[in-house]
Amino acid sequence: MNIKNYILKHKKKTIFLVILLIFYAFCLPKELFTKPTSTVITSKNDELLGALIAKDGQWRFPHNDAVPEKFKICLIQFEDEYFYSHPGFNPISIFNALKQNLKAGSVKRGGSTITQQVIRLSRDNKSRTYFEKLKELILATRLEFRASKEKIITYWSSNAPFGGNVVGLDAASWRYFNRSSSDLSWSEAATLALLPNAPNLIYPGKNQQKLLVKRNRLLKKLLTKNVIDSLTYELSILEEIPQKAYRIPQITTHLLQKVNQQKKGQFVKTTIDKKLQTQTNTIVKNHYNQLSKNGINNIAVLVLDVKTRQVLTYVGNSPTTNKNQKYVDIITKPRSTGSILKPFLYAAMLDAGELLPNMLVPDIPTNYGSYQPENFDKKYAGAVSAKLALSKSLNVPTVRMLQGFGLEKFHHYLQKLKLKDLQKNANHYGLTLALGGAESNLWDLCKSYASMASTVNHFSENSSRYFTNEFTEPTFYDYKKVDFGKKSKEKIIFDAASIYLTFESLKDVNRPNAEENWEFFDSSKQIAWKTGTSFGFRDAWAIGTTKDYVVGVWIGNADGEGRPGLVGVQTAAPILFDIFDKLPKSDWFENPFDEMSEIEICTKSGFRATQICEEKKLEYVQNSGLKTAPCPFHMLVNVDKSENYQVNTSCENLENIKQKSWFVLPPLLEYYYKDKNPFYKSLPKFREDCLGENKNVMKFLYPTEKSTIFLPKNFDGKQNELILKVAHSNKDAILYWYSNTTFLGTTKEMHQFAVKPTVGEYQFTVMDHLGNEIQQIVIIKE
Incomplete structure (x- = not known):
């Protein structure tokens, strides 16, 4: 009451005091x-x-x-x-x-x-x-x-x-x-x-x-x-007084710039493992010192933890010069993929039930219009297992597999992986999609490999369940924990068995780049790895995964200049394995048996075995593999006791006829296959005294289908010859060659014929001594 009276008597003083207190309360900036x-x-x-x-x-x-x-x-x-x-x-x-x-x-x-x-x-x-x-x-x-x-x-x-x-x-x-x-x-x-x-x-x-x-x-x-x-x-x-200032550490400069774009002026705790980052920096520097002598100036490396999806190492570029764009962060830049997408095609075909790991796929000269894919060594094996085609990174089998699988279907799988640089429709890329016709970046590719590895891990650890957000973005922020979503019985993109079998195909550590150039890496660690080299030797890739870690390496020039020797297995793979040597050893993936079935496989063809397959083995395959076709390469034939000739009752007594299962490849595949497989036995011809059909089979080796061919000129300015090639199942066959209606000549044993056509369209016809005939249309352009 006294206070109230004081306020009433001293209103001005009270107001002044209140104003003073308000001023005092707000005088300090927030x-x-x-x-x-x-x-x-x-x-x-x-x-x-x-x-x-x-x-x-x-x-x-x-x-x-x-x-x-x-x-x-x-x-x-x-x-x-x-x-x-x-x-x-x-x-x-x-x-x-x-x-x-x-x-x-x-x-x-x-x-x-x-x-x-x-x-x-x-x-x-x-x-x-x-x-x-x-x-x-x-x-x-x-x-x-x-x-x-x-x-x-x-x-x-x-x-x-x-x-x-x-x-x-x-x-x-x-x-x-x-x-x-x-x-x-x-x-x-x-x-x-x-x-x-x-x-x-x-x-x-x-x-x-x-x-x-x-x-x-x-x-x-x-x-x-x-x-x-x-x-x-x-x-x-x-203790001495410091004499000068030290430089602030710059251990991961490109990640620092990335963080600065998102959280400028902040103190940010990342997921980087400093020891591993420092070791990786040293590895990159040492390899850069050697590669730069060949004009190869830029290197990028990304290491991910599969379980947490955290970034452990981030090397955006090599310690190169300003002229060579040392400040460009290449990890997120689109580059030609080379062969690094091949495992995705392999996994997609397994997942769709259109492939088994040891199934034979054609490796023969191939034309799709003017597009003629070639293997790195420009050689052919006739037929190879899909597993070997992937591990040896053969281009021709890959393109033929893609053609059979469907371009749109494979493109759809890649879109599910959220490769952000894959922005065009499937037809834009064509059949080069799996060979480097598309672009992607190290971040997205490592993310995809890590997600695939994590899919197998989670399936094994969670009672054969998947996670709805498995294919999620990695993080380099420590506060951000990856949310894998809810458990689900349904696969997200690839089923666990298809991924596991893909990794099994990729873990072979003795990998040839070409027959005369083998690269050997330490086999003490089981690593599923793949290399890639883009057209023109502009990009070299190597990405590998274990149960716990993914390591990705890109090498090239930021300006896109190609260099001789810029090959994935020669330049990127050594860095990949140097880094894996610094990582803890991981156990191999657990076999996802709940997504697999044990079936009989034809040993020679890799297809599901039929009753007439002579050699069979039990093998675990993905459940969708039960839909694959049975072996098409075995047939029952009647042969004499020596097995040198086919016979029938018109020329041999029934008791002397032996029915035998024979492994038979189509002529074009057989032509190349038997050079690589000396124990392959061609189907014997009918004995001459036998009556009945004695039909022989032949096929063009080159060109294999209607083609447009550009004939270059030699040093004398004269146009080069066109060499036509045909394979025939009967080595004693005589072939007769025609251009349109003009007879050209005959061949025996080696069926090759050189012609000098002018510009125009030609129909080449080849007939054997039994009257069998094949034709091929060729368009000649200069």
């Missing part, structure tokens, strides 16, 4: 410090990986609430011994400072507390007048109401100047001692506690003796107050 800060990234273990200088040219790390105890003690003992007991200002210190300044006739001593210094720092160190001091004092008391003493210490530590363009304790620790502030010794903490007192007068590299004396004086004070013992003191004063 944000004390608004200057730009550096973007800082650390490893998953809080080790500094790199930082970018702030926009205003200062090394000013983002605000840090964690101030090391050593530095806190040194700071308080040097700057404000009564920090924890005053309300924001120290009357005794102010009185002593005023007395000394009046006596000197100028400002010689400040008497400011740490809280007042925080206010002065937030106001850009305005001139040290008595009026300004009064404002600092008022704001300091207001700050004491708003923030705790510990918070005020963090304000000071994050914003105090430490000489040059270094602001804040964290930046100073790295610039002057090349370590985190939490790892500072007593001597180092004492040195840094001194610097803000006169940052422009005393800092490492300048006035060394004066700085040394001040540091030792502070250490002596710590000894006197029993903060440190005598041994610590003696050892501390022996």
Whole structure:
């Protein structure tokens, strides 16, 4: 009641007081410090990986609430011994400072507390007048109401100047001692506690003796107050003063730039494994030093943890020159894929029930219009297992498999993988889609391999269940945990068995690049890996996966220049295996038996065995493999006792006729297959005294179908010959060759015929001695 009466009697004073209190309550800005800060990234273990200088040219790390105890003690003992007991200002210190300044006739001593210094720092160190001091004092008391003493210490530590363009304790620790502030010794903490007192007068590299004396004086004070013992003191004063500033670590520069685009000026904890990142940097540098001698200047590497989908290593480019675009982050840039997409085709065909791992696929000269795919060694095997075609990265079988599977169907699978650079329709890429006709990037490809590996892991670990968000994006932010979605009985893209069988096909470590050039890698680790080389030797790829890790490598030139020797198995694969050597050894994937069935397989053809297959074996295949066709290459034939001739009852007694299962390939496949398989036995011909059909089969080796052919000219300016080739199942057959209706000649044993056609369309006809006939249309252009 007395208060109410006082207010009524002294309205003006009350209003003035209320206004004063409101002003006092709001006199302190909500944000004390608004200057730009550096973007800082650390490893998953809080080790500094790199930082970018702030926009205003200062090394000013983002605000840090964690101030090391050593530095806190040194700071308080040097700057404000009564920090924890005053309300924001120290009357005794102010009185002593005023007395000394009046006596000197100028400002010689400040008497400011740490809280007042925080206010002065937030106001850009305005001139040290008595009026300004009064404002600092008022704001300091207001700050004491708003923030705790510990918070005020963090304000000071994050914003105090430490000489040059270094602001804040964290930046100073790295610039002057090349370590985190939490790892500072007593001597180092004492040195840094001194610097803000006169940052422009005393800092490492300048006035060394004066700085040394001040540091030792502070250490002596710590000894006197029993903060440190005598041994610590003696050892501390022996430590040298830093002579110059260190460079801020730049361990993963391209990731730092990526983070800066998304979280500029922030302190970001990443998923990077610093030790592995450093080791990978060294590996990349060593290989770059060799490759650059051949004009190959750019390398990118990505390492993912399969289980967490976290990025463990991020090398966006090699330590090359500015001229060679060292600052370009190639990990996310689209590049020609080469053969690196082949495993996806293999897995898709397994998943769709159109392939078994050991099923024979054609490897013969092939034309699709003007497109003529070739293997790397320009040779043919006639027929190879799908598994071997993948492990040897044969182009011709891949294109024929893609043609049979369906371009649109394969394109649909790739779209499900969310390869963001695959933006055109299937017809745009054509049959080159699996050989490098499309573009993708290292990020998306590694993501896909990791998702496939994780699919098998999750299937085995979760009672044969899939996760709905299995094919998700990896992350390099530590706070972001990947959500794999809900469990599901349904596959997401590929079933676990198809992926497992694909990895089984890729884990062979002895991999030929060509017959005369074998590359051998340590087989102690089971790794499913694939290389790729783009047309013109512009891009070299190697991606490998274990149960726990995916490593991806790209090598080439950022400007797209091709170089001889820029081949995946020769350049990218060695880096891949050097990195895997640094990773912990992983167990191999568990067999997803719930998605597999054990069936009889024809040993020679790899197809599902029929009753007449002579050699069979039991093999686990994907469940969808039960839909594949039965073996088409075995037939029952009647032969004589020697098995040298086919016979029938017109020429041989029934008791002398043997019925035998015979492995027979079509003529075109057989022609090349028997060169690589010396134990292959061609189907015997009918004995001459036998009556009945004795039909022989033949087929064009070149060209294999209607083709448009461009005949180049030789060095004399004359047009080269067109060499026609035909395979016949009867080695003794005589062939008769015709161009349109014109007879050209005959061949025996080696069925090749050279013609010199002019520009135009021709129908070439070949007839054997029994009257069998084949035709082929060829369009000749210059």
